[in-house]
Amino acid sequence: MSRHRDFRNLNINDELDDDALSDGGEYDISPEDEARLVDALDQVRNIVGDEGESGISDADLRDVLWDAHFDVHSTVNWAFDEKERRKQAKERKAAREREKAQKKAGALPSHMTKSNVASAATSRAGSPVGSPMKVAKKAVGASDKASGASTSRRGAGTDQRQLDMAAMNLGPTDEPEGPPEEAPKMSFAREKLLEEAKKALEESGDKKAVSLVVIGHVDAGKSTLMGRLMYDLGKMDEKTRTANERSSSKIGKSSFSWAWGLDGTVEERERGMTMDIALQTLTTPRRQITILDAPGHKDFIPNMISGASQADCALLVVDASTGEFEAGFDRGGQTREHLVLVRSLGVSQVVVAINKLDMVQWDQDRYEHICELLRPFLIHSGFHPSKTKFVPVAAMQGINLVHRTGENGNMLRQWYKGPTLVDLLDELEPPAREIAAPLRIPIANVFKGQGSSSGVSGRICAGVVQVGEKLQILPGDETAVVKQIFVEEEPVPWAASGSNVTVYLTGVDPVNLNIGNVLCPPDQPVPLATTFTARIIVFDIQVPITSGASVELFHHSRDVPATVTKLLATIDRASGESVKKNPRVLTKGIAAEVQLSLRSTATAGSSIARPIPLEPFAVNKDMGRVLIRRGGETIAAGVVLEIFG
Numbered sequence: 001m002s003r004h005r006d007f008r009n010l011n012i013n014d015e016l017d018d019d020a021l022s023d024g025g026e027y028d029i030s031p032e033d034e035a036r037l038v039d040a041l042d043q044v045r046n047i048v049g050d051e052g053e054s055g056i057s058d059a060d061l062r063d064v065l066w067d068a069h070f071d072v073h074s075t076v077n078w079a080f081d082e083k084e085r086r087k088q089a090k091e092r093k094a095a096r097e098r099e100k101a102q103k104k105a106g107a108l109p110s111h112m113t114k115s116n117v118a119s120a121a122t123s124r125a126g127s128p129v130g131s132p133m134k135v136a137k138k139a140v141g142a143s144d145k146a147s148g149a150s151t152s153r154r155g156a157g158t159d160q161r162q163l164d165m166a167a168m169n170l171g172p173t174d175e176p177e178g179p180p181e182e183a184p185k186m187s188f189a190r191e192k193l194l195e196e197a198k199k200a201l202e203e204s205g206d207k208k209a210v211s212l213v214v215i216g217h218v219d220a221g222k223s224t225l226m227g228r229l230m231y232d233l234g235k236m237d238e239k240t241r242t243a244n245e246r247s248s249s250k251i252g253k254s255s256f257s258w259a260w261g262l263d264g265t266v267e268e269r270e271r272g273m274t275m276d277i278a279l280q281t282l283t284t285p286r287r288q289i290t291i292l293d294a295p296g297h298k299d300f301i302p303n304m305i306s307g308a309s310q311a312d313c314a315l316l317v318v319d320a321s322t323g324e325f326e327a328g329f330d331r332g333g334q335t336r337e338h339l340v341l342v343r344s345l346g347v348s349q350v351v352v353a354i355n356k357l358d359m360v361q362w363d364q365d366r367y368e369h370i371c372e373l374l375r376p377f378l379i380h381s382g383f384h385p386s387k388t389k390f391v392p393v394a395a396m397q398g399i400n401l402v403h404r405t406g407e408n409g410n411m412l413r414q415w416y417k418g419p420t421l422v423d424l425l426d427e428l429e430p431p432a433r434e435i436a437a438p439l440r441i442p443i444a445n446v447f448k449g450q451g452s453s454s455g456v457s458g459r460i461c462a463g464v465v466q467v468g469e470k471l472q473i474l475p476g477d478e479t480a481v482v483k484q485i486f487v488e489e490e491p492v493p494w495a496a497s498g499s500n501v502t503v504y505l506t507g508v509d510p511v512n513l514n515i516g517n518v519l520c521p522p523d524q525p526v527p528l529a530t531t532f533t534a535r536i537i538v539f540d541i542q543v544p545i546t547s548g549a550s551v552e553l554f555h556h557s558r559d560v561p562a563t564v565t566k567l568l569a570t571i572d573r574a575s576g577e578s579v580k581k582n583p584r585v586l587t588k589g590i591a592a593e594v595q596l597s598l599r600s601t602a603t604a605g606s607s608i609a610r611p612i613p614l615e616p617f618a619v620n621k622d623m624g625r626v627l628i629r630r631g632g633e634t635i636a637a638g639v640v641l642e643i644f645g
């Protein structure tokens, strides 16, 4: 029996300070409980780091674990909060001291502290252009999307721990307010900034950045594949792997242990299902890849759309097991819908991973049969054959992801000599970056930032943003100043089109920052639209679209109610010529020009629809794409032609 202090009277949600921690009695612990405690301790250490790194001693952790009755999730939340709280207190103290020192010396502008000048220099060398997204540390993620069953957007690392932390109000906003923050200043004139961005793009050489959305029918093995890939490429360490293996088997979900590397929320882990976009970054020999793992279940299509609208390329995962490929590919399965959606959102390259081939004894005929079924569908959906690649894999055993050596790969080696999945990812073509165009950042997620700042994340659709820059938040009249920019967890002085960024803003009330808003320069605002025309392609629908049809309009991470107010013409898909003016209905497969008008929402409290920021496709491709859904089904996709106001 070991002796430990007793904290069972302590409320885990209380803010624990050192006095409280040293204020307990003692209790006895059995060898079984001791073993469980050691297990749980391992789990928590994986998250908070070791004693030196986290500042949390083993003794404190053990006590809190006992107090939480081995409820690992609550404990993880506590430990995470505690680490964050301490870290933030330290950072605030350091910031106050820096500020004082700067005032005395009158030297560096406030955002260019010595440490971030250094990291800015290294980031420039490594180029923040097109680099993947930072996983933000603090999150509120207050998504209240009406349509999906989603409860949160995890776009930039909002997970259960962070949501709980926000709910507990253990944030820097609880602190007494210090002296008003000095607004950060810009470091570059616009011309100089463009020059820097161009130079960094050129210098990035072969290590090009791409964003990859992982799509496919529910349970195809998307998260397992990404988890395994993270491990095989050294992004997930052995400790995390064993912890995931142990904990998933404890709740009877051992087959999902690889998926736990990406499915981070309690609900996702318990249900064995991805519900929101999970973000990770991976490095292959020649590519820096931001991975957006999308949910496969049809209830979460809005979240999948949000992820796909931030991606350059897609990885389609299909389940080769008997009957499973067919279930995903038949009408109503997500294989088709996901492919059509990503193509409509501008993704033109796809790698198809034919997974779970171990379930069919690596049958070459089965592999080729699936390729033969998918090829014509891909072409029909608008993917050029040269930009469509296939690869046989078994994600769980890690076969043909990075290599196919060893006994496990025997059966595949007998008939397959082609590239591995990583070989194909390494050849993905990075997109053209519109750096000279006006800045556009559609907001995919909103966070609580440090001090008075608020964090937002999203992908830069065009232009370059720098620290100190004043931005307008559309729709609305609000402006904010960029306090910090993070790309792939690193602070950078600027970031350019194609990058997935987290931007901390000051001088703005967080209530004015919403998912779906667009950040842009005040002198180059995005047009606001309530009525516009679009060229659309009608999907495989059963009920035709008529004039007056009520639909849901999706643009980046925003969805709003709309009406198809006019059917203007049907269009020849090949020539683009008008075929028939004012058709009565639009049926499946038809291309058409229509007029769409937004409707007011019940929450807007007015009969007038609120406009959304949109741009004609001809002006900005990323800002000019829309999806149209009805009754939980995507019925059409299109590009914006003209905005009428």
Ligand SMILES: Nc1nc2c(ncn2[C@@H]2O[C@H](COP(=O)(O)OP(=O)(O)OP(=O)(O)O)[C@@H](O)[C@H]2O)c(=O)[nH]1
Pocket: 216, 217, 218, 219, 220, 221, 222, 223, 224, 225, 255, 256, 259, 272, 273, 274, 275, 294, 295, 296, 297, 355, 356, 357, 358, 359, 393, 394, 395, 396, 397
């Ligand atoms: N036999 C076998 N099973 C696999 C393989 N890859 C994944 N699985 C299993 O398939 C199931 C679903 O895996 P996930 O990775 O959660 O699938 P997903 O596509 O991410 O699921 P959603 O995100 O919910 O759509 C799990 O039980 C995995 O263990 C594989 O290569 N072989």
